[in-house]
Amino acid sequence: MKKENPIFTPPELVADWQALKRTFIMPENDSGKAKLVKYMEQILFGLHDFLKAHVGITEEISLKDLSKNFMDTRISKNPQKKLADVITDLIVDIAPHAVNVASPYFIGHMTSAIPFFMVHLKTIAAALNQNVVKVETSKVVSVLEKQVLAKIHRLIYNKSEDFYNEHVQDTQTMLGGFTEDGTIANLTALWVARNVLLAPKDEFLGIEKEGIHAAYKAYGIERCVILLSKLGHYSLKKACGILGIGNQNVITIDMGNLKNIIKEIKLDKKTAIMAVVGIAGTTETGTVDPLYKIGEICHENNIHFHVDAAWGGPTLLSEKYRHLLKGIELSDSVTIDGHKQFYMPMTCGMVYFNSPHVLDNIVYHSNYVNRPGSVDLGMKSLAGSREANSLILDSALKIMGSGGYALLIDHGIETAIKFAEEIKKRKNFELITAPQLNILTYRVFPHSLKLEPPSKELNQKLNDINRTVQRLQREAGKSFVSRTTLNDIVVLRVVIMNPMTNINILNEILDEQEEIYERNKDCDCDPQ
Numbered sequence: 443m444k445k446e447n448p449i450f451t452p453p454e455l456v457a458d459w460q461a462l463k464r465t466f467i468m469p470e471n472d473s474g475k476a477k478l479v480k481y482m483e484q485i486l487f488g489l490h491d492f493l494k495a496h497v498g499i500t501e502e503i504s505l506k507d508l509s510k511n512f513m514d515t516r517i518s519k520n521p522q523k524k525l526a527d528v529i530t531d532l533i534v535d536i537a538p539h540a541v542n543v544a545s546p547y548f549i550g551h552m553t554s555a556i557p558f559f560m561v562h563l564k565t566i567a568a569a570l571n572q573n574v575v576k577v578e579t580s581k582v583v584s585v586l587e588k589q590v591l592a593k594i595h596r597l598i599y600n601k602s603e604d605f606y607n608e609h610v611q612d613t614q615t616m617l618g619g620f621t622e623d624g625t626i627a628n629l630t631a632l633w634v635a636r637n638v639l640l641a642p643k644d645e646f647l648g649i650e651k652e653g654i655h656a657a658y659k660a661y662g663i664e665r666c667v668i669l670l671s672k673l674g675h676y677s678l679k680k681a682c683g684i685l686g687i688g689n690q691n692v693i694t695i696d697m698g699n700l701k702n703i704i705k706e707i708k709l710d711k712k713t714a715i716m717a718v719v720g721i722a723g724t725t726e727t728g729t730v731d732p733l734y735k736i737g738e739i740c741h742e743n744n745i746h747f748h749v750d751a752a753w754g755g756p757t758l759l760s761e762k763y764r765h766l767l768k769g770i771e772l773s774d775s776v777t778i779d780g781h782k783q784f785y786m787p788m789t790c791g792m793v794y795f796n797s798p799h800v801l802d803n804i805v806y807h808s809n810y811v812n813r814p815g816s817v818d819l820g821m822k823s824l825a826g827s828r829e830a831n832s833l834i835l836d837s838a839l840k841i842m843g844s845g846g847y848a849l850l851i852d853h854g855i856e857t858a859i860k861f862a863e864e865i866k867k868r869k870n871f872e873l874i875t876a877p878q879l880n881i882l883t884y885r886v887f888p889h890s891l892k893l894e895p896p897s898k899e900l901n902q903k904l905n906d907i908n909r910t911v912q913r914l915q916r917e918a919g920k921s922f923v924s925r926t927t928l929n930d931i932v933v934l935r936v937v938i939m940n941p942m943t944n945i946n947i948l949n950e951i952l953d954e955q956e957e958i959y960e961r962n963k964d965c966d967c968d969p970q
């Protein structure tokens with residue numbers, strides 16, 4: 443991308459022991475160090491100015507054009523660049539073509555601004571390079587992890603003082619675990635549910651050992667299903683694929699009918715219900731299932747109740763809004779993402795279990811790590827090697843306090859409510875799903891078209907309008923809302939988690955959408 447100076451050829455870099463040693467134990471030379479410090483200082487202490495100046499869609503360059511610069515598939519034998527040059531490349535060539543998710547105008551996804559201290563903490567965690575798979579490579583971090591897990595478990599299940607005193611550092615029990623992300627957290631919860639349902643009995647050694655065929659035979663069934671709320675996340679389908687249940691056995695239902703549906707399925711003796719999954723904040727609309735009701739029905743029927751609170755979990759930190767998740771304490775397991783509303787850097791998932799013993803159903807030992815009775819956290823987790831995300835979460839909880847997080851949660855929900863009111867007031871828009879948490883959906887609905895009777899054709903037309911508006915707004919590069927389809931209606935989706943996003947900004951975004959519509963209503967734009 444950059445022109446080489448034809449007269450000056452830099453001394454060739456070589457991969458020798460001297461260079462290698464330097465990369466391990468000594469900092470770069472002074473000019474390299476100066477460059478690193480300059481950028482790191484901006485990143486560590488002026489993160490948002492830095493992002494504003496360096497990151498974001500500032501020009502319309504297509505991915506296809508960009509990809510032309512990323513064609514070389516050889517690894518050079520000798521080093522190509524020094525650290526200072528690599529850093530310059532990252533800042534000058536890569537960052538501007540990344541996405542400024544920290545902008546308060548970027549309100550389309552669950553990825554947003556993070557507090558600057560997260561970058562410091564992530565750097566320290568990287569520098570310590572602990573591996574929490576086992577005590578031998580993490581020591582105090584393993585006990586700290588158990589403590590943090592107990593803190594969040596308490597937030598969800600609020601058991602007795604004695605319960606937490608007993609289990610916080612018990613090497614035999616576990617209250618949950620860190621995972622790579624929400625997908626793996628959901629998978630882990632269903633893995634446990636599956637192994638509990640198809641546990642060893644009589645001669646049968648359990649599904650984990652003998653596999654699905656032997657398990658179904660031992661239990662006299664032909665199929666396992668999970669019942670999932672309508673807007674459930676697709677990660678639950680992946681989980682059922684991996685677990686051998688089959689993803690077409692994920693049955694999406696209206697949770698209002700749960701009781702009858704369970705009754706019906708139970709008539710068929712060949713089908714077992716492995717779990718019911720309620721969502722605390724669906725990815726598309728932020729809707730929360732009636733967790734208390736679901737919990738009661740699952741208890742009556744002795745069915746594993748999993749709550750996917752990947753998004754909504756931290757709402758529990760808000761005294762004002764934690765009631766929205768009432769019933770989560772009746773669950774058997776809960777998924778929460780750290781990289782969503784705990785505002786941690788990518789990525790951190792977590793899964794929690796009501797019973798401190800239930801993770802025994804997925805225990806694995808090996809001779810060199812994860813010995814029985816040790817604190818080795820890798821014994822009961824899908825991942826082997828794992829970073830010390832607990833260090834980041836624990837520090838963040840100390841820096842923010844539950845009150846700090848509550849401010850973020852409350853701001854998101856209350857700004858979403860204000861935004862919904864604004865949308866309802868405007869003649870060229872229609873609110874589709876009102877916010878329960880901090881997510882809402884709406885669409886451009888020009889008032890001239892509101893006079894027409896509802897029809898498939900009209901909906902089609904509106905769908906095209908909204909696809910076009912969303913695309914053109916994204917390409918203009920100032921604001922970003924996302925787009926999804928609910929019951930054949932193309933909607934604009936807004937997630938409000940950036941504390942700098944306010945109603946004025948949201949009004950600007952609506953103004954821009956109106957303008958884009960007005961400018962393009964007569965053109966035959968390709969809505970894609």
Ligand SMILES: *Cc1c(COP(=O)(O)O)cnc(C)c1O
Binds near residue numbers: 628
């Ligand atoms: C984000 C999300 C997931 C998946 O989490 P990842 O961390 O993206 O794997 C699952 N369920 C819900 C409700 C989510 O919002």
